[in-house]
Amino acid sequence: MIPFDYRDGVLHAEDIALSAIADAVGTPVYVYSTAALTANYRAFAGALEGLDARVCYAMKANSNAAVLAVLAGQGAGADVVSAGEMARARLAGIPAEGIVFSGVGKTREELAAAVAEGVHQINVESLSELDMLSAVAVEAGRAVPIAIRINPDVDARTHAKITTGRKENKFGIDIDDAPAAFARARDLPGLDPVGVAVHIGSQLTELAPFREAYARVADFVRALRADGFAIDRLDLGGGIGIVYRDETPPAMDAYAAMVRETVGDLGCRLTFEPGRVLVGNAGVLLARVIHLKQGHTRRFLILDAAMNDLLRPALYEAWHAIRPVAEPPPDAEEVPCDVVGPVCETGDTFAVQRPLPPIGAGDLVAFSGAGAYGAVMSSSYNSRPPAPEVLVDGNRFAVVRKRPTLMEMVASESVPDWLGNPVSGAAPTAAGRTG
Ligand code: LLP
Numbered sequence: 371m372i373p374f375d376y377r378d379g380v381l382h383a384e385d386i387a388l389s390a391i392a393d394a395v396g397t398p399v400y401v402y403s404t405a406a407l408t409a410n411y412r413a414f415a416g417a418l419e420g421l422d423a424r425v426c427y428a429m430k431a432n433s434n435a436a437v438l439a440v441l442a443g444q445g446a447g448a449d450v451v452s453a454g455e456m457a458r459a460r461l462a463g464i465p466a467e468g469i470v471f472s473g474v475g476k477t478r479e480e481l482a483a484a485v486a487e488g489v490h491q492i493n494v495e496s497l498s499e500l501d502m503l504s505a506v507a508v509e510a511g512r513a514v515p516i517a518i519r520i521n522p523d524v525d526a527r528t529h530a531k532i533t534t535g536r537k538e539n540k541f542g543i544d545i546d547d548a549p550a551a552f553a554r555a556r557d558l559p560g561l562d563p564v565g566v567a568v569h570i571g572s573q574l575t576e577l578a579p580f581r582e583a584y585a586r587v588a589d590f591v592r593a594l595r596a597d598g599f600a601i602d603r604l605d606l607g608g609g610i611g612i613v614y615r616d617e618t619p620p621a622m623d624a625y626a627a628m629v630r631e632t633v634g635d636l637g638c639r640l641t642f643e644p645g646r647v648l649v650g651n652a653g654v655l656l657a658r659v660i661h662l663k664q665g666h667t668r669r670f671l672i673l674d675a676a677m678n679d680l681l682r683p684a685l686y687e688a689w690h691a692i693r694p695v696a697e698p699p700p701d702a703e704e705v706p707c708d709v710v711g712p713v714c715e716t717g718d719t720f721a722v723q724r725p726l727p728p729i730g731a732g733d734l735v736a737f738s739g740a741g742a743y744g745a746v747m748s749s750s751y752n753s754r755p756p757a758p759e760v761l762v763d764g765n766r767f768a769v770v771r772k773r774p775t776l777m778e779m780v781a782s783e784s785v786p787d788w789l790g791n792p793v794s795g796a797a798p799t800a801a802g803r804t805g
Contacts, residue, residue, distance in 0.1 A: 374403065384762045395758055402436075402761050407437065412444065414644055421629065440761075450472070460487070482510070485506055492515075496543065504555075506560065508560040513561060515564050523545060525579060532571055566601060568587050574609045587606075603638055604638040645742060648742075656736050671709045676718050677711055677717060692738075693738065695733070706725050755779060
């Protein structure tokens, strides 16, 4: 299915014209397609049919309550990396048994919360964390099922900032040190080491690194079993890439076939932690052009969206398609444009010398592939309210996160007594600023 497509000359999300959403909600705004979320989940889960597998959506990619509700409704569990994500998953109705708690630096409080919640599994990433979790579990009077995340030293051949499975990365326990980690876990009273976890990076566009990592995991499991460990769970992480531009990420069926080949004979219960592949193409960021500015050497399209709304281009030089909401004529001449936001940094640039059809001030544009790592990475830099989020389902839509007012944004700040009232004794109106 094509979730975002032109109809009658206007870019639509399912049956809703994006211009109607811009009129109703304002811009910038994230727009998600329920049909795309559902189709992505079904494609992923469907490819794994026949395997003993659970899909724990890596909700760091998009933790909006409505997005979670759609995926939970399809049967997704959750891969969480903070107590906050765990709470959101539970609020979305995901049972504790459907939750895997990952992350390289969980605090004692977060571990205690995960133990109290009774999550399916906690993935441990260091010796120090083994000790801390065991102590927490003993305090709670139980032994908790854990997987140890190994670092297989495989190059995921993706962007350096989202590569996680090399020796020099902070993640997991080096595969050479992992046998000792399992031995330690076995000796600790609060832990039940039942699984091996691996995640080598994000936006992988080739199957080979997955294959290499999973093959190493399989060998490692055989070695552990020979040492008497009853390993019956594997967590194979996430990382499958999507098409932003001209990438050719592995098809789900090919990925699933590779999983069967590499680990299928181990008889383990499998967990997958897909994030981007479930939500990435299910969202766009809709923005309006404020100004068209012709410089000496560059033509700038200045949008009302900025790096605080969609950080990926500034942080990773990520490429997102930019589509005018009004369909350009097929023979429209394209002109190279620098597409930028209003934030006071040169890094607030979405695209450099991007060939675009004629677009002018007041026109709407949509960034594709913004459903993953878009809204969740937004901030209020420059005191810009983070963009609201809208969910479309067929011919209806709803605001699923509103744009905060400026007063809501400053409500949690306060001025200490010794500074007195800011403006000549006048009572400020923001909550928490009076007195
Ligand atoms: N599991 C673990 C342990 C992870 O660290 C991640 C992502 C995932 C699963 C989900 O990976 P995915 O299926 O989404 O590739 N902000 C970056 C991506 C960061 C990924 C962090 N970890 C971006 O915008 O590209």
